[in-house]
Amino acid sequence: MTLQDLYTALLIGGTVLLASIMAARTAHRIGLPSLLLFLAVGVLLGEDVIGLKFDDAALAQSLGTAALAVILVEGGLTTQWQGVRRLLLPAGVLATAGVAVSVVVTAAGAHFLLGMDWHLALLLGAIVSSTDAAAVFSVLRSLPLPQKVSGLLEAESGFNDAPTIILVLVFSTAAADLPGPAFVLGNVVYQLVVGGALGLAIGWIGVFGLRRIALPASGLYPLATVAFGIIAFAAAGAVNASGIIAAYLGGLVLGNAKLPHRAATRSFAEGAGWLAQIGLFVMLGLLVNPSELSSAVLPAVVVGLVLLLVARPISVFGCLLPFRMPWREKTFVSWAGLRGAVPIVLATFPIVGGVEGARSLLNIVFVLVVIFTLVQGPSLPAFARRLGLIRPGALNEVQVETAPLDVLDADLLTLTVPAGSRLQGVAVFELRLPPPTVVTLIVRDSTTVMPQRETVLRAGDELLLVTTPDVREAAERRLRAVGRHGRLARWLGETGDPATTPAGTAPDHPART
Incomplete structure (x- = not known):
């Protein structure tokens, strides 16, 4: 050539x-x-x-x-272990x-x-x-299905x-x-037993090594993480076992471990x-x-x-x-x-x-x-x-996106207040988010608003919140609960669980946890 x-x-x-x-x-x-x-x-x-x-x-x-x-x-890297275990x-x-x-x-x-x-x-x-x-x-x-x-x-x-x-x-x-x-x-x-065992073993070896080895550049961590998954695939195939199950399980172990630069690793894996x-x-x-x-x-x-x-x-x-x-x-x-x-x-x-x-x-x-x-x-x-698996109004609920901030051990949450959401008219202090979660910025009509305790949310507001991994799920549940039933959500028994049956749906709704 x-x-x-x-x-x-x-x-x-x-x-x-x-x-x-x-x-x-x-x-x-x-x-x-x-x-x-x-x-x-x-x-x-x-x-x-x-x-x-x-x-x-x-x-x-x-x-x-x-x-x-x-x-x-x-x-495997992008599958949440809590959701499938x-x-x-x-x-x-x-x-x-x-x-x-x-x-x-x-x-x-x-x-x-x-x-x-x-x-x-x-x-x-x-x-x-x-x-x-x-x-x-x-x-x-992309569908709001029961977990x-x-x-x-x-x-x-x-x-x-x-x-x-x-x-x-x-x-x-x-x-x-x-x-x-x-x-x-x-x-x-x-093939399943040997391939699965190799995938789990190599995934755990990767977690052990990546937690203890300081690489010279942050961009090497995603490469190393994906490489361990490929090694699991190849190692299983070399002994006539299932490389496919080894690759998936290896990725599952690596993706759910607390490793450096998880956000970059996830983005790189998705691109690959x-x-x-x-x-x-x-x-x-x-x-x-x-x-x-x-x-x-x-x-x-x-x-x-x-x-x-x-x-x-x-x-x-x-x-x-x-x-x-x-x-x-x-x-x-x-x-x-x-x-x-x-x-x-x-x-x-x-x-x-x-x-x-x-x-x-x-x-x-x-x-x-x-x-x-x-x-x-x-x-x-x-x-x-x-079949009743998508809750009425689920597409208008708060959709929370997460971007882990590895250096600060914090998560950045973003949401937009949908039209018809009960978040409208709620003041920031009435959200009662679990500490140390805070609303750091509101984007309203293409302008930025520095939120105060008394700032009232409007439809179309884009909120940026900072929280920690330990309370992120609780913060998301609270936001979802207020979006459904307003500032009195807790008194009305609303927990914000994405898989629970909201008021007004059929009693045999299958979404349960």
Whole structure:
């Protein structure tokens, strides 16, 4: 490659990156997972449109697996342990037994409805059985759902990639004879146990080291933190264990430890995760040829309907039967099982393994992901409201953003007083925020107001508050409580809990903690 070729490649790459970032903004505004527009960018660049040829399934598999590792490390780093710790058991059951049920039911549908032989049917069932972490994170974190529901979906999507990858690998290498259940179960148990143990161990080693080693520049801490997650992924893969579960658990340990420069680490991890998603989806869009997709539409719709309306509900309601969870929440969890990059990456495994008919599986999976993401993604807010999972007026409540100030061991909170909020007319001293929380600045009509005790809040006011990590949650609850019931919120029994049932909602509202 000449220097001029390098400049050309960088120009194209930078342009594609910026186009993908604009696509992410557009997708967010219309309520779609960004992956769809990233895939569209890849398809437009492909040989059927602009003419860029890319058909190396082995390279796509390798790069895709590496990108998934980065995405899952970022997912672990940004997952709140407090929100998922009580959900580990149901999430683990969904990620293992639920995956097995989905694989069998989906494979049966493909076999009996489409006449697909059992080997390809089981491969297809395994490929599409897992929910996608990137798609779930991008859509659900913008919805004001009960913590139990969003935490369960996030934990499941972080854990269930590992079992599905194991199943796809097993079926892809079994071109002649399908392995017995005992072999499959033993392989899954080994990979999950060893991969999980390595992820936790390397995460704890990273926490121990980063707390005690003074690095010469603050920008090195995010690099080191993400590096430990990648090491966990690679170490597990080196011993034929699950690198995916190791990467997620390693990131979970590191992200929930009190490490230096946590805000910078989180920002860096999110940027790396976005870069991995963009590269992954654009590459997968390049891998398919639109001219070959028309024949895959019917089987994709049939398999997708079996998965969405039969396999997923059976697995969710069956696996969550032992857990006390309202039927509304189970129904939403069933509908919110979004598919994304993981199935498309997994569809490259049988191609590399030389499985006959594997290319048609790739086309079916691609069409299935696109169609059902278009159906499920935009429908989630309305579906959640229909089930009563989004509280009336929740979108008008105070939305608090946090920016940790590591040096001062403090958090900066920001909020805007929404129209209709009971915060209007409340004086600063009547907020009665837990010490040492203070309102430091009010931005009103593009001007700054230095708050006094008697300063009365108005609709549209932007407040900046400084608090400490220990009382941040209490401060957020108090702000939320006053926003709901005004200065007398405490007397009215309002605690500001985001998962409690506000006055006026149905008594069987499932949002409980």
